[in-house]
Amino acid sequence: MAKIIDDETIENVCILAKLSLDDEAKEKAKQDMQKMLDYVEKLDELDTDGVEPLSHIFGDENVFREDVVTNGDNKEAMLANAPKAKEGQYQVPKTIG
Amino acid sequence: MELQTMTALELSKKIRQRQVKVADGVKEVFDQIEKKEGKVHAYLDLYKKDALARAKEVEKGIMDGTYTGPLAGVPIAVKDNICIKGKKTTCASRILENFVPQYNAEVIDRLEKAGMIVIGKTNMDEFAMGSTTETSAYGVTRNPWDLERVPGGSSGGSCAAVAAGETFLALGSDTGGSIRQPSSFCGVTGIKPTYGTVSRYGLVAYASSLDQIGPVGKDVADCAALLEVIAGHDPKDSTSLDRKDLDFSKSIEEKKLLGMKFGVPKEFLAKGLDPEVKDAFMNTLKTLTEQGAIVEFFSVATMEYMIPAYYIIASAEASSNLERFDGVKYGYRAAEYEGLHDMYKKTRTEAFGEEVKRRIMLGSFVLSSGYYDAYYLKALRTKALIKQEFDRAFAKYDVILAPAAPYTAPKIGESLKDPLAMYLGDIYTVAVNLCGLPGITVPCGQDKAGMPIGIQMIGDCFGEHKILRAAAAYEAARGAFPTPERGGAEA
Numbered sequence: 001m002a003k004i005i006d007d008e009t010i011e012n013v014c015i016l017a018k019l020s021l022d023d024e025a026k027e028k029a030k031q032d033m034q035k036m037l038d039y040v041e042k043l044d045e046l047d048t049d050g051v052e053p054l055s056h057i058f059g060d061e062n063v064f065r066e067d068v069v070t071n072g073d074n075k076e077a078m079l080a081n082a083p084k085a086k087e088g089q090y091q092v093p094k095t096i097g
Numbered sequence: 098m099e100l101q102t103m104t105a106l107e108l109s110k111k112i113r114q115r116q117v118k119v120a121d122g123v124k125e126v127f128d129q130i131e132k133k134e135g136k137v138h139a140y141l142d143l144y145k146k147d148a149l150a151r152a153k154e155v156e157k158g159i160m161d162g163t164y165t166g167p168l169a170g171v172p173i174a175v176k177d178n179i180c181i182k183g184k185k186t187t188c189a190s191r192i193l194e195n196f197v198p199q200y201n202a203e204v205i206d207r208l209e210k211a212g213m214i215v216i217g218k219t220n221m222d223e224f225a226m227g228s229t230t231e232t233s234a235y236g237v238t239r240n241p242w243d244l245e246r247v248p249g250g251s252s253g254g255s256c257a258a259v260a261a262g263e264t265f266l267a268l269g270s271d272t273g274g275s276i277r278q279p280s281s282f283c284g285v286t287g288i289k290p291t292y293g294t295v296s297r298y299g300l301v302a303y304a305s306s307l308d309q310i311g312p313v314g315k316d317v318a319d320c321a322a323l324l325e326v327i328a329g330h331d332p333k334d335s336t337s338l339d340r341k342d343l344d345f346s347k348s349i350e351e352k353k354l355l356g357m358k359f360g361v362p363k364e365f366l367a368k369g370l371d372p373e374v375k376d377a378f379m380n381t382l383k384t385l386t387e388q389g390a391i392v393e394f395f396s397v398a399t400m401e402y403m404i405p406a407y408y409i410i411a412s413a414e415a416s417s418n419l420e421r422f423d424g425v426k427y428g429y430r431a432a433e434y435e436g437l438h439d440m441y442k443k444t445r446t447e448a449f450g451e452e453v454k455r456r457i458m459l460g461s462f463v464l465s466s467g468y469y470d471a472y473y474l475k476a477l478r479t480k481a482l483i484k485q486e487f488d489r490a491f492a493k494y495d496v497i498l499a500p501a502a503p504y505t506a507p508k509i510g511e512s513l514k515d516p517l518a519m520y521l522g523d524i525y526t527v528a529v530n531l532c533g534l535p536g537i538t539v540p541c542g543q544d545k546a547g548m549p550i551g552i553q554m555i556g557d558c559f560g561e562h563k564i565l566r567a568a569a570a571y572e573a574a575r576g577a578f579p580t581p582e583r584g585g586a587e588a
Contacts, residue, residue, distance in 0.1 A: 003468065003471075009462070012465065013458050013461050013462050013465070014442075014458075016416075016461035016462075016464075016465055017416060017445075017454075017457045017458050017460075017461040018420070018423065018438075018441045018442050018445050019442060019445055019446050019449075019454060019457070019458070020439075020442040020443060020446050021446065029454075029455070029458055032455055032516065033455075033458060033459060033462065035517055036408070036459055036516075036517060039405065039517055040405035040408065040409055040472070040476075042401060042402065042405050043402055043405050043406065043409075043475050043476065043479055044475075046399075046402055046479055046482065048475060048478035048479060048481075048482065051478040051481050051482060052478070052481060053474050053477030053478050053480075053481065054477055054478070054480045054481035054484060055306065055477055056306065056336075057292055057306075057484070057532065057533035057558070058292070058293060058336075058338065058533065058558075062335075063335040065332065074199050077199040078199055078426075080197070080199075081195075081196060081197060081199075081426065081427035081428075082425070082426055082427065083424055083425075083427075083428070083429070083430035084430065090425050090426060092425055092437055092440070093434065093435075093436050093437050093440055094436075095436070095437045
C-alpha cells in the first residue's frame with residue numbers, strides 16, 4: 001500500500017524543498033505525488049532482499065588530488081551574478097535579531 | 098555542392114582544402130536561422146557577431162596549422178545547460194534568467210581547441226526535466242518536420258536546430274533519453290556516451306549519476322567525430338574516466354555487420370508500442386539480418402521497474418542538486434520577502450516551473466526520514482538488478498536494439514496534461530542511464546504522417562565502438578534519410 005500523501009506530508013515536503021505553495025497548488029501537488037507514489041509502488045513486487053543498493057556504476061572510490069589552488073581570484077566576477085551584493089559579499093536579509 | 102546539404106565533416110574538409118571559407122559556413126547557418134528560427138524557435142541565444150569574429154580567427158588557425166582536426170571551422174550549437182564564459186546560461190528556467198557563468202564547461206574548451214565555432218544556445222525543457230521541450234520558461238520549440246508537433250526533449254532545441262539546418266552539429270545532454278528521444282522525433286542522429294566519458298564540468302547538474310553530454314548531428318560519422326572532440330579525462334569532474342579508446346571515428350571505417358550479434362528485448366515490442374514505430378523497427382531488424390547480422394530476441398524481466406526506479410533516483414538527485422538555487426549567489430531573487438527563509442521559498446516558488454517543482458518535491462519526499470529506505474534505497478537495489486540483467490545480455494550480444502520512443506513526435510500541448518503518461522514515454526531510454534551504458538539513435542523510418550522514427554542501439558559500458566560500427570553500417574545500408582520538407586519550416 002503506497003503512502004497516503006496528506007496535508008501534513010505535503011507541508012513537510014514543502015519545508016524540505018523550500019517551496020511555499022498556495023492551497024490550490026498544494027492540492028494539485030498532493031494529487032500528483034499520490035499518483036506517482038501509487039505508480040512506483042510497483043517496485044514492491046520486486047524481491048530485492050540481499051541486493052546491495054547500486055549508486056555508482058564504476059565503483060564509488062574517492063578521487064583525491066593535492067590541495068593546491070589552481071584557479072585565480074574570481075571574487076568580483078562571481079559577485080557580479082549575485083542578486084544583491086555589498087562590500088564584496090553576498091547580501092541576504094537580516095538573519096540575527 | 099550546397100553548403101546546407103553538407104555534413105559537418107564534409108564542410109570542414111572543404112574548408113581545410115581552402116574551397117570554402119570558415120565564415121561561409123557560419124553565414125550559411127545564420128541564413129537558415131533567419132529563414133526558419135521564427136517558426137522553429139530552437140535557440141535561446143545567438144552569437145552572430147562573435148561567431149563571425151571567431152570564424153576569422155579559426156580561418157587563420159587553419160592556415161597556420163593550429164587547427165588540423167576533422168571538425169575545424171564547423172559551427173555548433175550548445176544546449177543551454179552547458180556553461181560558456183560570459184554567455185547567459187539559463188537552463189530554460191526563470192531562476193537562471195540572468196546567470197552569466199564565469200568559466201567554460203570542459204566541453205566548450207574542447208570545442209575551441211578543435212577549431213569549432215559556437216553559434217548559440219539551444220532551448221530545452223527546464224533543467225532538462227521533460228520529454229517535449231515544452232517545460233522551457235522561454236517558449237516551445239517546434240518540430241521542423243511539422244510545426245504543430247514537439248521536437249521531443251529535453252534536448253529538443255539541439256535536435257530541432259540540426260534537423261532544420263540551423264546548425265551543422267549540436268551538443269545535448271542525456272539524463273533519461275534527452276538526446277536519443279528528440280533525435281528520433283527530429284530525424285537526426287544522437288549519442289549518449291558511457292557515463293564518465295565526457296566531462297560534466299560546467300554542465301548544470303540535474304541527476305549527477307545519470308547525466309552525460311553527447312553529440313547531435315546529421316549522421317553517425319559527424320557524431321563520432323564530435324564525440325572524439327569532447328571525450329576525455331578531466332580532473333575537474335571526479336566521475337570522469339581515463340579511457341584510452343577514444344578514437345571513435347576509426348570504429349566506423351569498417352561498415353560491416355557480418356557476424357555482429359544483436360539482442361532485442363521481447364518486452365520492448367509488447368504493449369504500448371505504436372504499430373507504425375514497430376513496423377519501422379522490424380524493418381530495421383530485417384535490414385540488419387540481410388547485412389549478415391544475427392538478431393535474437395531475449396527477455397528482460399525488469400522492464401516494468403525501469404521507469405519507477407529512474408524517476409525516484411532522478412528526482413532524488415534533482416532535489417539535492419537544485420537546492421543551490423535560493424536567490425543568494427546567482428539568478429532570480431523574489432522582489433518581496435520577510436526574512437531569509439521566506440526569501441528562499443518565494444524565490445524558488447516564483448521562478449521554478451511546475452515540472453521542476455514536481456520533481457523537487459518527489460525527490461525531497463523519497464529522501465526524507467522514514468521513506469528513504471522504502472523508496473530511494475529500493476530504487477537503487479532495483480537499479481542493481483537492472484544492471485545485472487543488462488550484464489547478462491551483453492555477455493551474449495554485441496549490441497541491444499530498442500525503439501527510441503514508443504511513438505513519433507506528439508502534438509504540442511498534448512503531453513504536459515498528464516505527467517505520469519509523459520514519464521512512461523521514456524520506457525526505452527532510461528535503463529541506459531541507470532546502467533551507465535552508451536546508446537545511439539539513428540533514423541530508421543517515417544510514419545504515415547511523415548514523422549521520423551529512430552532506432553536505438555545500446556552498447557555495454559565502453560561499447561561505443563560497437564554501436565558506432567553497427568549504426569554506421571546500418572546507415573549505409575539504409576541510404577540517405579530525408580530532411581524536413583512538408584508542412585514544416587520549409588512550407
